[in-house]
Amino acid sequence: MIDKNNFTAQVHERGRELYRDMPWRDDTRPYYVLVRELMLQQTQVVRVLPKFLHFITRFPDVELLATAPLADVLRLWQGLGYNRRAKYLHDAAKHIVQLGEFPDTYEELLDLPGVGPNTAGAIMAYSYNQPVVYIETNIRTVYIHEWFADRDTVSDAEIKDVLARTIDREHPREFYWALMDYGAWLKTRGVRTNARSRHYSKQSPLAGSVREVRGQILRLLADAPHTDSELRASVDVERYEAAVTGLNADGLVERCDDRLQLTQG
Numbered sequence: 497m498i499d500k501n502n503f504t505a506q507v508h509e510r511g512r513e514l515y516r517d518m519p520w521r522d523d524t525r526p527y528y529v530l531v532r533e534l535m536l537q538q539t540q541v542v543r544v545l546p547k548f549l550h551f552i553t554r555f556p557d558v559e560l561l562a563t564a565p566l567a568d569v570l571r572l573w574q575g576l577g578y579n580r581r582a583k584y585l586h587d588a589a590k591h592i593v594q595l596g597e598f599p600d601t602y603e604e605l606l607d608l609p610g611v612g613p614n615t616a617g618a619i620m621a622y623s624y625n626q627p628v629v630y631i632e633t634n635i636r637t638v639y640i641h642e643w644f645a646d647r648d649t650v651s652d653a654e655i656k657d658v659l660a661r662t663i664d665r666e667h668p669r670e671f672y673w674a675l676m677d678y679g680a681w682l683k684t685r686g687v688r689t690n691a692r693s694r695h696y697s698k699q700s701p702l703a704g705s706v707r708e709v710r711g712q713i714l715r716l717l718a719d720a721p722h723t724d725s726e727l728r729a730s731v732d733v734e735r736y737e738a739a740v741t742g743l744n745a746d747g748l749v750e751r752c753d754d755r756l757q758l759t760q761g
Contacts, residue, residue, distance in 0.1 A: 535576060559589075570583075
């Protein structure tokens with residue numbers, strides 16, 4: 497049986513050895529962490545870093561983001577994929593401005609568009625330095641590797657139980673940073689534990705998917721409005737209708753006369 501105190505100390509030691517400097521660690525305001533969390537969903541850190549810096553240069557606070565046209569937000573989001581995240585972020589900013597202040601409780605954070613338990617937990621841990629238990633892939637990697645090495649399948653509930661017992665309650669922010677860096681390091685060493693998690697689902701291939709066509713359409717519309725015939729000539733025609741219907745339903749594109757354009761919002 498692993499000693500929980502030794503494990504916690506080991507995580508901190510790994511964190512000091514493997515520390516990665518990140519702009520959202522230098523400035524832990526909740527707005528930065530919210531942007532970071534939504535950008536990092538299904539996207540690697542190396543792709544997020546330049547986008548994050550560009551984004552907060554253009555929208556340095558939640559008020560400026562809330563008052564910006566959605567089309568501008570979608571243009572800046574290009575290259576990250578899963579563009580609904582951009583709309584969630586934009587909607588969350590408008591919600592926060594309506595509230596008059598950034599939510600500072602777990603329950604209030606869950607009311608924000610696009611914010612689920614893990615994002616709310618991350619904001620509580622990193623911005624408010626609260627020992628909230630939450631899980632993401634690097635955290636799973638560490639706990640499955642260290643605590644469940646002899647198990648073929650592990651549930652998030654089991655991981656959360658151990659995490660709740662081992663978290664550094666006095667320094668949760670630094671503890672989670674250390675977990676993230678240790679987990680990322682383990683992956684570079686070939687440790688792959690996702691297949692053993694009952695809650696991990698592999699991302700579907702992009703090539704040939706409706707999701708790929710959605711991205712192509714948004715990139716075209718980021719430059720200028722287009723007619724349906726212009727768009728059809730540039731993308732997979734068989735998936736065009738499904739892609740446009742989905743983009744319209746998600747509020748990412750709209751029709752203006754005979755052309756499609758990014759939603760101004």
